[in-house]
Amino acid sequence: MKLNWGTGIVIAIIGFVAFILYFVITMSTDKKFNHDLVTEKYYQKELEYQDNIEASRNAKSLENNIKITQSKEGLTVNFPEDFEYHKITGKVFLYRPSNKQLDFELPLSLSNTYLLVPEKRLLGGRWNITVKWSYEGKDYLYKEELTY
Structure with a gap:
């Protein structure tokens, strides 16, 4: 054929x-x-986006913003010293892009001007840290990518 x-x-x-x-x-x-999606509540997060933009602007307008340092004990999240630390509320979210099971969130209950994320919770590699906090009714948002 x-x-x-x-x-x-x-x-x-x-x-x-x-x-x-x-x-x-x-x-x-x-x-x-x-x-998997990056987050389970994708559409709810989309609705909160404008609030996050305003909170980021508030954080960038601060003279002393949050500083994140690495030490042997873990990650230290230093808040501005001109704020009264006991009035700061919010949460710290650590997101691991390579493994969803390693993501975790810590509530802010400060006994000093800094928060220590213990070293045992962090594996070496890339992390995205998001600190969403409020002080006297004003919201702030700080985001950073870091390698631990």
Whole structure:
């Protein structure tokens, strides 16, 4: 049986479509490929976005913003010293882009002008830290990427 060029093109297109369908179905159903969103409450976070922009502006307008330093004990989150630390409320969220199970959140209950994140909670690698805090009714937001 002799094939002409039109039949060859049709067979090639059908083969290509079959390959793409196989690839899509395999990637969608295989358990070893993880397709999680960055956050579970994606749409709720989107609604809070304008509040985060305003809180970031408030933090950038401070003379002394938060400073994060690394030590043998862990990460030290230093708050501005001109604020009364017992009036600061909020939370610190550490996000590990490579592993969702390592993410954690700490509430702010300060007994000094700094918060220590223990070294045993942090593995070496890249972390995104978000400090969302308020002082006397004004919200502040500080974000930083760091390598521990």
